[in-house]
Amino acid sequence: MEKIVYQKSKGLTDATLSYCPGCTHGIIHKLVAECLEELGVLEKTIGVASVGCSVLSYNFFNCDMQQAAHGRACAVATGIKRTRPDSVVFTYQGDGDLASIGIAETIHAANRGENFTVIFVNNAIYGMTGGQMAPTTLIGQKTTTSPFGRSVVDHGEPIRISEMFATIPRASFIARVSVHNVQNVRNAKKMIKKAFQYQLENKGFSLIEVLSTCPVNWGMTPYDALQWVEKEMINYYPLGVYKDNYENK
Amino acid sequence: MAKGRIEFDYGKCKCCLLCTKFCPTNILVLDTTKINEKGYNLIRVTEAEKCIGCAFCAMMCPDSVITVYRLEGSKV
Ligand SMILES: Cc1ncc(C[n+]2csc(CCOP(=O)(O)OP(=O)(O)O)c2C)c(N)n1
Ligand code: SF4
Ligand code: SF4
Ligand code: SF4
Numbered sequence: 001m002e003k004i005v006y007q008k009s010k011g012l013t014d015a016t017l018s019y020c021p022g023c024t025h026g027i028i029h030k031l032v033a034e035c036l037e038e039l040g041v042l043e044k045t046i047g048v049a050s051v052g053c054s055v056l057s058y059n060f061f062n063c064d065m066q067q068a069a070h071g072r073a074c075a076v077a078t079g080i081k082r083t084r085p086d087s088v089v090f091t092y093q094g095d096g097d098l099a100s101i102g103i104a105e106t107i108h109a110a111n112r113g114e115n116f117t118v119i120f121v122n123n124a125i126y127g128m129t130g131g132q133m134a135p136t137t138l139i140g141q142k143t144t145t146s147p148f149g150r151s152v153v154d155h156g157e158p159i160r161i162s163e164m165f166a167t168i169p170r171a172s173f174i175a176r177v178s179v180h181n182v183q184n185v186r187n188a189k190k191m192i193k194k195a196f197q198y199q200l201e202n203k204g205f206s207l208i209e210v211l212s213t214c215p216v217n218w219g220m221t222p223y224d225a226l227q228w229v230e231k232e233m234i235n236y237y238p239l240g241v242y243k244d245n246y247e248n249k
Numbered sequence: 250m251a252k253g254r255i256e257f258d259y260g261k262c263k264c265c266l267l268c269t270k271f272c273p274t275n276i277l278v279l280d281t282t283k284i285n286e287k288g289y290n291l292i293r294v295t296e297a298e299k300c301i302g303c304a305f306c307a308m309m310c311p312d313s314v315i316t317v318y319r320l321e322g323s324k325v
Contacts, residue, residue: 001321002254006304008313017312021289022265026311182271182305215265222265 009033011042015059022222024212025053025121027179028188029060032090032119035193036063039200045088046080048073050102052094053128054121061092071102074109074118081116088199089116096126099135099159106165110205113170117195118207120161123214124233131217135159138236143217158236162209166242173198173206174243178234180211180226191241203246211237252323253302256316257292264289268306268315274299277306301325 011033019025036042045063049055051070058065068076073091081089098106098120106118125143126132133143133150136158140149150158162176173195177188188210195206211233213225220228241247262285269277269292280293294300302319319325 002318003321004316005253005302005319006307006315006317008258008316012313016261019311021263022267023311026313027309030311030313182308185308222267223270226267 009037011035011037011062012060013062017060018056019053020214020216022213022215022225023053023127024123024179024210024226027185028119028121028210028212029057031179031185031189031192032092033061034189035196036061036088039088039193039196041088041196041200044086045090046084048077048080048089048091050091050093050097051128052097052126054092054094055128057092071097071100072105073097073102074105074114077116078109078112078114081114085115088196090119090196091116092119093121094127095120095122095124095134095136095161096129096132099161103135106207107168110165110168110171110207113172113204115199115202115204116206117192117199118205119192120207120209121212122161122209122233122237123212124158125214125217127214127217131214136161136237138232160237162207162237162242165207170204171207171243172204172245173241174209175207175241176209176211176237176239178211178229178239180213180229184239198246209237211239250320251298251300251302252320252325253300254297254318255294255300255306256318258314258316259285259291260287261312262289262291262314263287263312264291265311266292267309267311268292271305271309273303273305274301276300
């Protein structure tokens with residue numbers, strides 16, 4: 001007899017993802033969906049889609065979804081969670097959305113200790129609009145708005161969101177993960193699940209930063225893009241748990 | 250008998266080739282003779298009897314194309 005050991009998560013709809021071939025937005029969607037399914041909370045989950053390539057994620061997650069204006073996902077999630085405290089609430093935001101136009105909303109939601117989960121997809125670029133520089137673009141990285149490579153003098157250093165949010169007292173759980181190989185995909189899922197578990201235990205704000213690829217705007221094959229994450233991105237954005245207010249307490 | 254077996258939801262495949270790169274037994278290859286309705290070439294299993302049902306291919310597939318089966322009692 002054979003048994004199924006892997007199949008599409010029930011946390012995803014049957015819609016075909018709108019992402020480019022090999023884009024790891026798809027892997028991250030699967031992990032969020034699998035966690036919600038395994039925790040048995042799909043029926044009471046409300047996700048907040050942001051603006052960016054994942055703007056259509058309301059078609060892909062098999063739970064209630066709300067679309068927020070660019071950068072405002074954490075403000076919208078605050079309203080949803082406060083009026084429906086029994087719901088599981090998450091935002092799904094890119095680095096343009098969260099680290100640039102939405103940085104204020106995100107910081108203040110963390111500072112208030114809002115009890116929801118942020119899935120922060122850091123692909124070091126604005127994907128949807130054609131590959132412009134993001135606050136997270138690496139030094140030397142060429143984009144359409146930094147054709148000679150990002151320079152510290154002109155553009156400042158890339159912002160490390162996880163480290164920055166770890167300084168906020170009421171942020172409960174902050175971790176940076178990656179999905180560039182099987183081992184890291186497994187670990188990323190563990191961290192996302194822990195974030196949702198904390199929310200279910202009313203432990204407050206959690207943010208999981210996931211290093212992700214944009215093969216199209218990076219100008220690489222999907223596999224080479226995964227290797228670029230491993231060789232270049234992780235150097236500047238080290239993986240790990242940056243804050244856990246409840247570990248050993 | 251093979252320890253594992255995989256099935257593709259071919260209509261969803263985008264030919265990103267990530268599954269072929271992560272299969273530890275190297276049995277997944279690009280099949281340029283087949284194409285789906287989106288215009289992408291498909292992936293073919295070369296030596297099905299070598300599949301160990303590890304699901305690495307499926308875990309790395311961004312589009313949930315692959316379902317993995319494993320013989321009951323067999324370990325990866
Ligand atoms: C108010 C407003 N300003 C600018 C835009 C244009 N815009 C659309 S998506 C985007 C950035 C998306 O980048 P990111 O959040 O990194 O997501 P990705 O597409 O890379 O997944 C911008 C600037 C907009 N839609 N609305
Ligand atoms: S543009 Fe980049 S981030 Fe957007 S779907 Fe394509 S590969 Fe992914
Ligand atoms: S289940 Fe494992 S062995 Fe079988 S095709 Fe997939 S990656 Fe290869
Ligand atoms: S990883 Fe998935 S989408 Fe990519 S080629 Fe393999 S089956 Fe197709």
